[in-house]
Each structure stands twice: as C-alpha cells, then as structure tokens.
C-alpha cells in the first residue's frame with residue numbers, strides 16, 4: 001500500500017525524477033481515508049508514468065519487486081523512501097512541499113495547455129480546412145472585423161441577396177442569390193432583371209442628370225451635341241407635332257414602300273443600289289452587311305468585308321434568331337411579327353384588308369432567308385468562314401448579284417476587279433443570289449423597306465406606332481409596359497454619341513485611383529494566367545511559349561480614352577455630325593449616316609490600334625482579337641464589380657474575374673485562332689489543338705446538361721463555349737491572383753455580421769454578379785441566340801469546376817458543386 005507521504009531523503013539523482021529508487025517505503029502518520037486515496041492515486045500515477053515497473057503495495061508484494069512496502073495498516077501511510085522530488089511532492093506533508101506541489105502542477109498544466117494550443121494552431125495553419133481559423137491566426141483568436149461604414153454596407157448588401165438556408169455545396173446559385181428575386185421584381189417594361197441591369201439602370205440615372213444639365217463652360221461642342229440630341233428626344237410635343245412626316249419623306253426618297261402605295265412602280269435603279277444606299281445613308285446592312293475593318297489575317301490593314309450580319313455571333317433578321325422562323329413552337333411570335341408589320345403599314349396608309357396578305361409574302365421570303373443562314377452555333381469558327389478573294393472572283397461565285405455596283409454605291413468610288421474582299425458567308429451569298437433572282441421584285445422591295453422601318457424608325461416613334469410595337473414586344477419578350485421615354489433617350493444618346501456622353505460621365509464618376517488599381521489587377525491576373533499556362537500538362541512547349549507571348553503582348557484599355565479629356569480632339573470626332581434641337585428623327589438619321597461614314601472612310605487607311613470603339617459609360621467589358629487588347633470601361637468599375645472601399649476579396653471576385661474572363665477570351669475557341677498581333681494564323685501544334693478541343697468538348701457536354709428552368713430547355717453548350725471557357729479561366733486566374741495578394745499583404749479584416757472567410761466572400765461576390773431572373777419569353781430568346789449562358793449556369797458551371805471553391809466551402813467530393821470529374825481548359 002502506498003501512502004501520500006513524500007520520501008524524506010533525495011538520494012535519487014536529479015535529472016531522472018521519474019526513475020524509482022531502491023529505497024524501502026516507510027510508513028508515516030495519516031488518516032485512514034487519506035491513506036487509501038493517496039495510496040491509490042500514487043499507484044495510478046506511477047503506473048501511468050512507468051508502465052514497465054511493478055509497484056508493490058501491501059496487498060501485492062512479489063518477491064522480485066524493486067519496491068518493498070511494509071504492511072500497511074488503515075492508519076499508516078506508506079512513505080516513499082525514494083529520493084525523487086516529484087515522487088515526494090505527490091503526497092506533500094509540509095507547507096513547503098505543498099507549495100512545491102502547487103508550483104509543479106501549475107507548471108505542468110501550463111506546459112500541457114501550451115502544447116495543446118500549439119498543436120491546434122499547427123493543424124489550423126497547415127492541415128485544417130477551416131479557413132476562418134487561418135484568417136484568425138494573426139489576430140490573437142479574436143477575428144479582426146472591419147466596422148467601417150463601407151464594410152457594414154457591403155456586408156448588408158451581400159446578405160440581402162442570400163438564402164442562408166440553402167446548401168452552398170448543393171446549389172450555390174440558390175445560396176448566393178436565393179432572395180435576390182424577391183427584392184428585384186422584373187419591372188413591367190423589362191423582360192428580365194439582373195445585377196448588370198440594375199447597375200445599368202443606376203448608370204442611366206447618372207447620365208440623365210448629366211444630359212439634362214444646362215450647357216456650361218465645361219462643355220465642348222461634342223458634349224453640347226450630346227445634350228441637344230437628348231433634348232430633342234425628350235421633346236415629345238415637338239415630335240408629336242412633326243408626326244410621321246420624316247418617315248414618309250424617307251420612304252419617298254428610297255422609292256416608296258410598295259405595300260402602302262396604290263400604284264407602286266419599281267424605281268429605275270436596282271436592288272443593289274437600294275441596298276447600297278441604305279448602308280451609306282442609314283448604316284443598315286440588310287440581307288448583306290458590308291463593313292470596313294482589320295483584315296483578320298493582316299490586322300494592321302483595313303479591308304472591305306461582306307458578312308451576313310454585323311457581329312459574327314448575332315443574327316440580323318426581323319426576329320431575334322432563325323429558330324423563330326423555322327420552329328413550329330414559335331408560331332405565335334411569328335404571327336405577332338406579321339401582325340405588327342401589317343399594323344404599321346396600315347398606320348402609314350396601307351389598305352387594311354389587303355396589306356396582311358401582301359405582307360405574308362415577306363414572311364415567306366424571310367423564312368427562306370433564315371433557311372439559308374447557318375445556325376448560331378456554326379458561326380463561331382472564324383477560320384472556317386474567312387475567305388479572301390478579289391472582287392471579280394466574288395462576282396464569279398455569286399453572279400446573280402452586282403457586287404461592283406453595290407459597293408460603288410456604298411463607297412462612292414469605283415473599285416478595281418482586283419480589290420480584295422473578305423467574305424464570311426460564301427455559301428449564304430451563293431444561295432442568296434439564287435433566292436434574289438427567283439423572288440418577285442415587289443416582295444424583295446417590300447421586305448427591304450420593312451427592315452429599314454423596323455430597325456431605324458419604329459423604335460423612336462411615339463403614340464400609335466409605339467402602342468403597336470408594345471403589343472408585339474408583349475408577345476415576343478413578355479414585357480407588360482413601355483419603358484420611360486427618358487431611359488430610351490439616355491440609351492440612344494449614349495449609343496449614338498458614346499464618347500461625348502463618356503466625357504460628361506468621367507468628370508465626376510471616375511477616379512484615377514480606380515485606373516491604377518485596375519492596372520495592377522490586370523498585371524497580377526496576367527501573371528496568374530502565365531503561371532497556369534506553365535502548369536498545364538496538355539500544351540506542347542512551343543505553343544506554350546507563343547501563348548505566353550500573346551498574354552504578355554495583350555494591351556489594356558481602362559476607363560476611357562485620353563481623347564475625352566481633350567475638348568479640341570473630342571470635337572474633331574464629331575465635326576461631321578449635325579445635331580439640331582427640334583428635329584429628333586432628323587438627328588437619328590444624321591447619326592446613322594455619320595456612323596456609316598466613320599466606318600467606310602477607314603478603307604485605305606491603316607488600322608488605328610489605339611482607337612477605342614467602346615463607349616466608356618457601359619456596364620460591360622470586351623476583348624478585341626484583332627487588336628489583342630481588353631477593354632474595361634469606366635461604367636463597370638463600380639460596385640458589385642469594384643470599389644476602392646471593398647476588401648480585395650470582393651474586388652478580385654468581381655472585376656478581377658471580369659478581367660480574367662477577357663484575358664481568357666484571347667485563348668478561347670475563337671480567340672486562340674489569333675496570334676499576339678491579332679492575326680489569324682495557326683500557331684498551335686496540331687496535337688495541342690486536338691487536346692484543346694477535347695477539353696473544350698468536356699465543357700460543351702457539361703453546359704449542355706444545364707437547363708433553363710423558365711422554358712425547360714437545355715443550354716446550348718456549343719454556342720456558349722467561348723464564354724464558358726472565359727468564365728472558368730477568369731475565375732481561376734483571379735482567385736490565384738487574390739491569394740498572391742494575400743500572401744504579400746496579409747489577410748484583411750473580416751466583414752461584420754457575415755460569418756464568412758475572405759475566400760468564401762470571393763466566390764460569393766462572383767456568384768452575386770449573376771443574380772437575376774427573366775420572363776419565359778426572354779429565356780427562349782436567350783437560349784436560342786445568346787452566346788452567354790444564363791446567370792445560374794454561370795454560377796454552377798465555373799464553381800463546380802473549381803477546386804478552390806470546393807476548398808473554401810468545404811464541399812464534400814461528389815456533391816453537386818464539387819463533382820469528382822471536372823472540366824478544365826485554362
């Protein structure tokens with residue numbers, strides 16, 4: 001039996017306090033209950049520390065034990081005759097011994113606690129998935145929380161869109177945007193509402209204020225023209241007073257609209273002249289879109305181009321896509337279209353009972369045109385559709401159409417037979433030639449004039465015309481009401497006189513600080529792209545080197561062009577444009593003519609790669625493959641994308657991903673066809689192209705499985721692949737760049753009231769860019785014609801392909817947002 005008495009001598013060597021001594025145990029005085037307890041404790045203690053040593057007690061005394069314990073009576077406490085201090089202090093007798101025991105235990109437990117703390121922290125830094133733990137490492141356990149006004153507002157804004165009951169690993173869109181819809185009902189005059197549109201609406205309010213300001217000493221003649229244009233648009237009394245006179249005069253000047261005339265006779269000029277005039281005078285490329293721009297294969301030279309439509313990825317028919325003409329499911333929209341054109345014709349004087357029959361032939365003609373156009377999906381392969389040939393060869397290939405006459409009417413110069421022309425739609429032109437030949441002149445003329453009226457005149461008309469247009473839009477887009485006049489006027493002014501409006505906008509709405517920040521971010525994201533390029537295993541070395549050179553050569557345009565700050569230079573831009581205060585429709589026609597002139601006069605001039613063509617006051621960003629530059633206009637450098645008060649996690653999750661998206665466009669299915677100088681040449685190794693296509697196909701298949709709930713139709717994974725590749729690449733690059741920023745500058749304070757790490761906030765802000773909803777009619781239009789995936793898909797796709805996301809939200813492998821098989825291109 002052991003007692004709680006301490007040994008009295010200390011013959012055991014210091015330094016081995018846990019080693020038992022050979023001395024016998026002596027019995028001391030103690031109370032019986034203490035004897036038992038202390039003896040038991042002592043045995044347990046010794047056993048625990050010295051498992052290989054048998055402790056003898058009164059009850060068990062093996063002959064070979066090193067310890068000898070005397071018989072222990074209930075009132076005798078076995079006294080350890082060991083010389084170890086620590087043994088001795090376990091059963092203190094004197095006050096000194098008690099003090100020593102107390103000190104020893106205190107030191108022991110402090111050491112133990114420190115050890116536990118240390119291991120927890122090690123786990124936190126190197127092993128734990130808990131990001132919050134990491135972010136608090138340097139902050140003495142208390143998370144560092146930003147309580148500044150901007151932080152509180154930002155946190156509140158993020159929280160207001162979220163549905164915290166949703167599982168972020170199951171449906172991150174629902175988690176990030178689940179309550180956004182409830183706070184943002186689709187306005188009656190719109191077919192959709194989303195974050196971009198909310199920002200664009202806010203931007204419109206700012207522009208309205210600027211355009212309504214009276215002319216002051218800061219104005220140049222350019223900004224004055226913008227203000228006048230807006231004023232004439234808002235002058236409803238005057239517009240009503242003038243009525244439809246401008247349209248009637250317009251129609252008369254181009255040979256009339258057969259359907260509204262009683263005895264129409266074809267003018268004494270051909271269809272080629274009519275089409276050429278519409279381009280030159282109204283910038284309308286109907287049936288054929290002529291354009292002067294950089295030659296894809298020699299980007300420093302402007303060349304004459306003929307296309308089916310202005311943008312390679314946009315249809316230009318009277319309805320948003322060819323499907324509306326070819327699919328039975330769109331019968332209602334097609335009917336509404338026919339009704340609309342009939343009503344407009346009647347308003348302009350057509351016979352109410354015969355006009356619909358006559359215009360039915362227009363519909364039939366347009367169905368035939370839709371039939372000979374490529375599907376939206378097939379038009380993305382620039383290399384496949386590019387064909388440069390001398391004018392005489394184009395004439396040979398499409399003999400039914402007089403190209404020389406057509407182009408001469410547009411350019412006002414006679415071109416030589418050898419004039420190089422780039423065609424982007426040869427098979428379409430061939431079939432079009434045949435179609436024009438077999439179709440009645442009156443039908444063709446009716447159709448051409450209808451398209452001019454529809455796109456350049458009707459959107460600007462008020463009263464009866466506006467009412468008919470609204471009925472059509474109700475069926476096509478699901479909208480319920482016409483939008484405010486001032487919103488249309490702001491839009492048109494910004495679109496038509498973008499640089500002048502931009503000059504007004506940047507005066508008070510853009511700080512040079514955001515430009516510097518954006519530049520830094522672009523640099524860091526470009527570095528991230530290059531690192532990822534180095535890490536990918538599927539690219540051969542030679543292609544990788546050229547790809548890096550392309551990324552390094554990529555230029556950036558941030559905010560606005562310098563010309564906006566120089567009134568004299570800006571004035572020169574608009575010298576040729578005439579704007580008057582009281583003639584709105586005339587102003588519209590003047591601007592259209594001015595636009596056409598600006599484009600056509602580029603022929604024979606070298607490409608000005610420094611020139612901006614994007615208006616600065618827009619919520620969007622761009623990549624130009626011919627110039628190999630990205631454009632981040634001033635209008636997008638605002639919350640949710642960017643704020644100088646945001647933590648970096650939000651800026652990188654917002655504008656950072658946008659920048660990465662645009663950089664990646666240089667390497668998507670289309671951009672990869674252009675080199676660093678913007679020339680379309682094959683700089684990829686054929687095996688690498690094969691692998692790229694395989695990787696892109698993975699994304700095509702993945703996105704094709706997503707559904708647009710509004711119409712129960714699948715996303716077109718092929719048509720949207722370029723944008724999807726850009727979304728995925730942009731997200732990955734920006735996150736990497738963000739982490740680099742953190743490793744350099746340290747974690748920022750957390751946001752108040754929102755229990756999330758900055759890594760989590762990065763992805764949350766990214767997702768909230770895509771919050772929104774749309775009417776079924778609009779969803780149908782988007783799924784048929786848009787190269788962008790719908791909002792929820794832009795959250796599900798890139799995040800479920802991201803290991804960084806899965807880690808930040810601790811999503812278990814195999815969950816919907818963290819599938820085992822992921823698609824990665826860049």
Ligand SMILES: [Zn+2]
Pocket residue numbers: 661665723726
């Ligand atoms: Zn894009």
